[in-house]
Amino acid sequence: xxxxxxxxxxDRMPRESAQEYTAWLLYCELGSLGKALGxxxxxxxxxxxxxxxxxxxxxxKPVTLRTLKNWSKKHHWVRRKEMKVNEDLAELKKETxxxxxxxxxxxxxxxxxxxxxxxxxxxxxEYVSMSDLKTAWEMHRVEMGxxxxxxxVVAKIDENEQKPLTPEEKELGRRIDKLVIDFYNKKxxxxxxxxxx
Numbered sequence: 001x002x003x004x005x006x007x008x009x010x011d012r013m014p015r016e017s018a019q020e021y022t023a024w025l026l027y028c029e030l031g032s033l034g035k036a037l038g039x040x041x042x043x044x045x046x047x048x049x050x051x052x053x054x055x056x057x058x059x060x061k062p063v064t065l066r067t068l069k070n071w072s073k074k075h076h077w078v079r080r081k082e083m084k085v086n087e088d089l090a091e092l093k094k095e096t097x098x099x100x101x102x103x104x105x106x107x108x109x110x111x112x113x114x115x116x117x118x119x120x121x122x123x124x125x126e127y128v129s130m131s132d133l134k135t136a137w138e139m140h141r142v143e144m145g146x147x148x149x150x151x152x153v154v155a156k157i158d159e160n161e162q163k164p165l166t167p168e169e170k171e172l173g174r175r176i177d178k179l180v181i182d183f184y185n186k187k188x189x190x191x192x193x194x195x196x197x
């Protein structure tokens with residue numbers, strides 16, 4: 001009879017105690033069973049302060065390394081850790097995008113305020129230099145990751161057009177290299193001759 005496969009999750013698994021789940025979280029954070037057990041022992045003896053206090057509350061008295069290995073096998077800690085890393089990475093990417101959007105919003109607001117200030121100065125008859133406006137515009141463009149110059153260089157390389165040199169092209173390249181070397185050697189010889197005169 002075939003056993004039912006358990007659907008893996010980074011949440012607490014069925015038949016996984018709070019202590020086992022917390023031990024798995026500690027394992028995920030530290031990367032190995034040995035490190036997790038060492039940290040657990042320090043947490044229990046109140047000498048480990050770099051980790052969340054929830055660990056101390058949930059873990060209780062340390063178990064043996066053998067028990068950790070059994071829990072790891074029983075609850076698929078290695079595969080679940082990979083899932084957690086992927087989930088954390090996806091969350092980090094999402095947060096990074098959110099922060100980037102917020103930054104762009106704030107930069108745009110600041111640029112709008114700078115323009116409004118310059119317009120008010122103009123309305124009052126005060127002098128506003130074009131370089132001030134250009135500087136504000138360029139700062140906005142740079143912060144937005146956009147080009148500030150008039151021209152944009154676009155390098156488009158078609159990999160299909162990339163071909164190795166033919167024997168004729170290689171020979172031509174060798175001849176050009178030799179001519180360049182000969183030219184500079186003659187130039188050096190002339191400069192030495194001129195200095196000796």
